Amino acid sequence: MSLNYKSYWRKSGLKGKWGNIFLERLSKHNPKNVLEIGVFCGVTARNICDFLYKKNNINFSYIGVDLFGSDKAQKKDEIEPTFLKNQKFSNLLKNIYYNYILKENLNSIESVKKLLKKYSQNIKLIAGDTNKVLKKIDLQKIDFVFLDGGHSYETVTNDLSILYASMKDQKKVILCDDYGKESHISEVEKAINDFTKKKNLKFNLIENRFVEIIT
Numbered sequence: 763m764s765l766n767y768k769s770y771w772r773k774s775g776l777k778g779k780w781g782n783i784f785l786e787r788l789s790k791h792n793p794k795n796v797l798e799i800g801v802f803c804g805v806t807a808r809n810i811c812d813f814l815y816k817k818n819n820i821n822f823s824y825i826g827v828d829l830f831g832s833d834k835a836q837k838k839d840e841i842e843p844t845f846l847k848n849q850k851f852s853n854l855l856k857n858i859y860y861n862y863i864l865k866e867n868l869n870s871i872e873s874v875k876k877l878l879k880k881y882s883q884n885i886k887l888i889a890g891d892t893n894k895v896l897k898k899i900d901l902q903k904i905d906f907v908f909l910d911g912g913h914s915y916e917t918v919t920n921d922l923s924i925l926y927a928s929m930k931d932q933k934k935v936i937l938c939d940d941y942g943k944e945s946h947i948s949e950v951e952k953a954i955n956d957f958t959k960k961k962n963l964k965f966n967l968i969e970n971r972f973v974e975i976i977t
């Protein structure tokens with residue numbers, strides 16, 4: 763199956779070659795039920811659903827969790843992309859289209875729902891801070907997680923602890939962004955190092971960016 767991460771004329775956390783590198787990880791592990799923490803404008807979400815649909819037809823599920831504009835529990839969290847605050851685009855046409863014609867906030871739950879409409883029977887979008895909501899989500903079926911939400915030490919540790927508690931010893935996958943030099947956030951690196959050391963877990967560094975933990 764050819765892997766082609768599409769941008770859907772929106773912003774994505776996985777620009778350029780990174781989208782396809784991400785899809786290669788999905789393809790390698792071939793999951794059916796995926797959780798994404800940090801949905802942003804839904805581009806990776808849509809690519810995950812496109813991939814799962816091609817592989818499994820309608821037998822798949824996607825859960826996406828994001829603040830979607832709601833309040834953060836932790837005061838200190840990732841520095842939000844300025845895009846989230848004022849939705850600026852360097853592309854003038856995009857700026858006119860989204861801000862003046864559609865007047866659409868691409869990081870709103872409504873906008874992401876629209877982008878994922880084709881898969882409405884298979885998806886669930888949850889608005890909230892993972893420090894509060896993650897423990898309430900049923901994670902039993904999930905076999906692949908893309909961890910890319912809050913990037914503070916506290917949030918990454920919280921998220922990993924909850925995920926690991928329900929995925930432990932099942933050879934499931936937690937793919938974490940922003941660990942390696944290519945997109946480095948020091949709090950993310952420290953949280954992953956401390957957590958994996960505490961639980962005696964090995965991990966793989968992928969293309970000097972992602973970390974893949976097999977539970």
Ligand SMILES: C[S@@+](CC[C@H](N)C(=O)[O-])C[C@H]1O[C@@H](n2cnc3c(N)ncnc32)[C@H](O)[C@@H]1O
Binds near residue numbers: 805830840869913
């Ligand atoms: C880097 S972006 C995610 C990019 C997305 N995975 C992609 O590939 O396009 C991080 C997202 O995490 C969300 N976020 C930040 N802190 C969060 C938290 N504590 N709980 C849930 N979502 C959070 C932000 O609203 C933002 O949309």
